[in-house]
Amino acid sequence: MALDIGKLDTFPKLLLHHAHARPSRPAIREKDLGIWQTRTWLEFAEEVRALAFGLAGAELRRGEHFALVSDNRPRLYAMMYAVQCLGGIPVPLYQDAVAAEMAFPIQNAEIRFAFAEDQEQVDKLLEIMPQCPTLKRIVYDDPRGLRHYRQSELASYDDLLAKGAEALKRDPAFLEAEIAKGRGSDTAAMLFTSGTTATPKGVALTHHALIDRAKVAAELEKLGDSDVVLAYLPPAWVGQFIFSLAQPLVTGYCICCPEAPETVMTDMREIGPTYYFAPPRVLEALLTQVSIRMEDASSIKRWLYRRFMAVAGRAGGAILDGRPVSMLDRFLYFFGDLLIYGPLRNVLGMGRVRVAYTAGEAIGPDLFKFYRSIGINLKQLYGSTETSVFVCIQPDGQVKADTAGPPVPGVELKFTPERELLIRSPGLFKEYYKNPQATSEAKDAEGWFHTGDAGYFDPDGHLKIIDRVKDVGKLSDGTLFAPKYLENKLKFFPYIKEAVCFGHDRATVCAFINMDPDAVSNWAEKRNMPYSGYTDLASRDEVYDLVRGCIEQVNSDLASEPEIAHSQITRFLILHKELDADDGELTRTRKVRRRFIGERFDTLVAAMYAGKDAVHVEAQVKYEDGRSGTFSADLKIRDAKTFAPAAAKKAA
Amino acid sequence: MSERAARGEVVLSVEGVSLSFGGVKALQEVSFDVRSKEVRAIIGPNGAGKSSMLNVLNGVYHPQKGKIRFKQKEFADMDSHEAAALGIARTFQNIALFKGMTVLDNIMTGRNLKMRCNIFQQALWVGAAKREELEHRRAAEEIIDFLEIQHIRRTPVGRLPYGLQKRVELGRALAAEPELLLLDEPMAGMNLEEKQDMCRFILDVNDHFGTTLVLIEHDMGVVMDISDRVVVLDYGRKIADGVPEQIKGDQKVIDAYLGVAH
Numbered sequence: 018m019a020l021d022i023g024k025l026d027t028f029p030k031l032l033l034h035h036a037h038a039r040p041s042r043p044a045i046r047e048k049d050l051g052i053w054q055t056r057t058w059l060e061f062a063e064e065v066r067a068l069a070f071g072l073a074g075a076e077l078r079r080g081e082h083f084a085l086v087s088d089n090r091p092r093l094y095a096m097m098y099a100v101q102c103l104g105g106i107p108v109p110l111y112q113d114a115v116a117a118e119m120a121f122p123i124q125n126a127e128i129r130f131a132f133a134e135d136q137e138q139v140d141k142l143l144e145i146m147p148q149c150p151t152l153k154r155i156v157y158d159d160p161r162g163l164r165h166y167r168q169s170e171l172a173s174y175d176d177l178l179a180k181g182a183e184a185l186k187r188d189p190a191f192l193e194a195e196i197a198k199g200r201g202s203d204t205a206a207m208l209f210t211s212g213t214t215a216t217p218k219g220v221a222l223t224h225h226a227l228i229d230r231a232k233v234a235a236e237l238e239k240l241g242d243s244d245v246v247l248a249y250l251p252p253a254w255v256g257q258f259i260f261s262l263a264q265p266l267v268t269g270y271c272i273c274c275p276e277a278p279e280t281v282m283t284d285m286r287e288i289g290p291t292y293y294f295a296p297p298r299v300l301e302a303l304l305t306q307v308s309i310r311m312e313d314a315s316s317i318k319r320w321l322y323r324r325f326m327a328v329a330g331r332a333g334g335a336i337l338d339g340r341p342v343s344m345l346d347r348f349l350y351f352f353g354d355l356l357i358y359g360p361l362r363n364v365l366g367m368g369r370v371r372v373a374y375t376a377g378e379a380i381g382p383d384l385f386k387f388y389r390s391i392g393i394n395l396k397q398l399y400g401s402t403e404t405s406v407f408v409c410i411q412p413d414g415q416v417k418a419d420t421a422g423p424p425v426p427g428v429e430l431k432f433t434p435e436r437e438l439l440i441r442s443p444g445l446f447k448e449y450y451k452n453p454q455a456t457s458e459a460k461d462a463e464g465w466f467h468t469g470d471a472g473y474f475d476p477d478g479h480l481k482i483i484d485r486v487k488d489v490g491k492l493s494d495g496t497l498f499a500p501k502y503l504e505n506k507l508k509f510f511p512y513i514k515e516a517v518c519f520g521h522d523r524a525t526v527c528a529f530i531n532m533d534p535d536a537v538s539n540w541a542e543k544r545n546m547p548y549s550g551y552t553d554l555a556s557r558d559e560v561y562d563l564v565r566g567c568i569e570q571v572n573s574d575l576a577s578e579p580e581i582a583h584s585q586i587t588r589f590l591i592l593h594k595e596l597d598a599d600d601g602e603l604t605r606t607r608k609v610r611r612r613f614i615g616e617r618f619d620t621l622v623a624a625m626y627a628g629k630d631a632v633h634v635e636a637q638v639k640y641e642d643g644r645s646g647t648f649s650a651d652l653k654i655r656d657a658k659t660f661a662p663a664a665a666k667k668a669a
Numbered sequence: 670m671s672e673r674a675a676r677g678e679v680v681l682s683v684e685g686v687s688l689s690f691g692g693v694k695a696l697q698e699v700s701f702d703v704r705s706k707e708v709r710a711i712i713g714p715n716g717a718g719k720s721s722m723l724n725v726l727n728g729v730y731h732p733q734k735g736k737i738r739f740k741q742k743e744f745a746d747m748d749s750h751e752a753a754a755l756g757i758a759r760t761f762q763n764i765a766l767f768k769g770m771t772v773l774d775n776i777m778t779g780r781n782l783k784m785r786c787n788i789f790q791q792a793l794w795v796g797a798a799k800r801e802e803l804e805h806r807r808a809a810e811e812i813i814d815f816l817e818i819q820h821i822r823r824t825p826v827g828r829l830p831y832g833l834q835k836r837v838e839l840g841r842a843l844a845a846e847p848e849l850l851l852l853d854e855p856m857a858g859m860n861l862e863e864k865q866d867m868c869r870f871i872l873d874v875n876d877h878f879g880t881t882l883v884l885i886e887h888d889m890g891v892v893m894d895i896s897d898r899v900v901v902l903d904y905g906r907k908i909a910d911g912v913p914e915q916i917k918g919d920q921k922v923i924d925a926y927l928g929v930a931h
Binding site: 049165279 | 806807810811813814817819820823873876
């Protein structure tokens with residue numbers, strides 16, 4: 018479908034275009050008081066215009082930054098567009114951030130204006146006022162609880178809108194001129210990257226970059242003004258920003274704001290989005306809900322579900338990809354669709370989904386295949402804040418569980434000798450705000466963006482990201498060793514909670530396994546296997562066999578990937594304790610601290626490489642009440658079978 | 670953060686109320702008043718007569734002696750229908766909701782007194798009945814929005830955790846648009862977070878709807894934080910009355926709570 022946006026190069030120009038081209042089509046919906054309230058493109062543009070006059074009256078200057086702290090609401094988006102109309106730069110902030118985290122962006126960009134959704138956000142902004150002397154005006158939406166606030170900085174959205182509507186009557190031409198002054202090369206928005214390692218960086222993205230990428234992706238997926246999107250992820254996250262601002266503007270589709278964060282599931286069922294994004298953790302939570310509810314269903318339903326999910330697993334993905342499927346399976350799938358898959362898609366709110374994306378972290382192949390098998394066109398993409406999201410997308414018919422797809426039109430990719438992925442694309446960011454050093458480190462003179470991600474192309478030319486460059490090592494024979502890639506593959510098994518792989522500068526790869534106590538104890542119960550506790554269970558031969566099965570499956574997968582076929586896991590042990598953030602073995606966000614674990618359990622690593630069958634451990638443990646004790650056990654070490662690399666064999 | 674609104678004139682006064690069940694003297698000569706738009710707490714040790722006092726106020730118990738004056742009208746005792754019609758609503762210590770009905774329906778029952786159409790009109794759902802239901806539904810939805818319970822709108826109350834049921838009960842009482850709201854231990858059995866939520870809702874109700882509140886509560890921290898004035902009962906008698914600062918320092922109150930050697 019050709020998109021009818023011509024050469025319009027900024028967000029406000031596009032907004033006015035849609036108000037003109039499709040005035041009565043829905044632009045944005047919000048569920049309020051239990052009813053979906055719709056604003057059409059014309060109504061929405063009128064609100065934005067009035068608001069922009071209000072902001073002009075409050076003396077918002079061209080090029081000035083404007084902070085916004087709100088959940089997805091029509092008024093949040095109206096405010097962003099209004100700011101852009103005057104050449105201002107919206108800076109959406111995470112609405113669940115604590116007050117202290119909001120101080121940095123506001124100080125960094127010397128922000129004078131902020132928009133706050135409600136009392137909670139107003140309180141946070143008022144709290145950081147002393148550290149942010151530039152902050153002069155806070156516009157709030159929901160007045161509840163604010164009646165007795167006397168701070169002179171506060172102004173209500175309704176007031177601003179009313180004042181703007183007055184001003185609009187006096188001088189309607191003013192805004193047209195302001196909008197016409199905007200250029201595609203102007204900064205459209207600034208998004209702060211989460212600073213887990215250092216201070217956050219403000220990524221400045223231009224209108225041109227955002228519109229170009231949004232348009233290319235929309236054309237690829239044939240999005241049009243009949244599509245519907247549910248806006249439920251934080252607006253400060255680049256993905257939501259693209260899906261609810263940039264892409265509606267190039268396609269004219271409608272975005273829907275849920276009533277409250279807790280009602281997302283119900284709202285999604287009511288709206289039936291056609292275009293959907295979910296990070297793997299959301300998809301996993303949905304599948305868990307389905308599984309739990311299936312467990313409670315009657316035996317006939319459970320039987321039907323099992324039978325037809327087996328059919329779906331066999332044929333569903335292939336039918337979606339347009340690959341050949343036997344007549345019998347096609348027939349069975351048709352029935353399954355009537356009885357199981359269709360209703361299931363409805364329950365998930367995905368009955369009308371044409372295109373669904375997942376990204377952000379590695380997704381388990383089983384999880385990914387589940388959604389595809391029931392007929393949901395779930396695909397992966399690769400991108401980041403600095404690239405206006407769209408770098409790689411899996412095209413229909415070429416979807417795989419373990420790649421991010423080929424580059425989308427306009428994007429050039431290459432790898433450094435260290436396998437770092439470099440990107441050149443029209444969607445690249447302009448700069449890190451007030452941080453020329455970081456900008457020049459990330460974007461070189463020839464315009465290549467250094468992602469910090471390591472990966473390679475698979476035989477079909479799909480991008481495969483395996484790890485961060487700084488974590489990738491080499492075995493002593495020079496084979497690529499990507500510990501996180503192996504660990505992720507292991508963690509996709511329900512019985513394995515954490516895994517830590519070693520192998521840098523060594524001849525082979527060895528692994529520590531942390532079993533998942535819930536899944537394994539459940540497994541043991543079903544087999545009537547008595548055990549006294551975690552350590553006992555972890556040392557059982559049966560459990561070792563179970564884990565070895567998982568590892569050997571990973572090894573056989575690896576054998577079919579020529580780049581890393583030699584990094585198969587040869588030996589492993591199951592740790593006697595759960596890795597814990599309190600012991601410093603995990604970060605607070607539950608990432609394994611590989612180096613720390615390697616040092617802490619150096620005797621175990623040494624024993625694995627020395628070829629021993631068992632090793633004695635004595636470990637200090639910290640209890641939750643702060644006391645510490647010692648603990649000793651004999652850990653078994655077992656070998657796992659490896660497979661000869663099969664370069665010719667392609668993944669089915 | 671916000672300054673509290675100024676409190677108005679006396680809307681409810683209790684004069685020399687005594688209540689006994691056989692030989693048990695639940696209340697003896699208790700007098701106090703409640704000003705418009707204030708948060709008035711009644712506290713006291715177990716068995717002090719707090720719930721009895723609340724039950725007298727909305728006509729569940731009938732005192733043997735004393736007078737109650739509400740909005741310039743004097744009553745020897747209150748009748749519970751009359752109390753509701755006059756704008757007194759309450760919540761209960763042990764939740765009294767319709768367990769099998771949804772949250773929305775429970776809140777709609779709170780609008781009962783405001784419904785004018787008869788059963789036939791409602792069954793046919795035409796004209797006035799339809800308009801009326803839409804209006805009541807809007808009021809109920811506003812309360813759902815206010816109490817942030819949109820996600821459980823369609824959930825049967827019996828399936829909800831305790832803290833949420835308490836919130837729904839508050840919602841039903843609010844649906845009657847009361848002038849005076851009686852809360853019987855709104856925070857009993859709640860965890861800290863639920864208590865904080867409930868405190869915020871109580872203050873918001875007071876602020877947003879201008880409702881006068883009388884609440885019974887055990888948690889002293891909560892009481893001292895959110896009430897304007899406090900009445901302390903012990904063995905059916907009023908032993909103190911005043912602003913929280915006064916009450917905290919009152920020797921009789923300390924004795925009643927901590928016990929003294931007799």
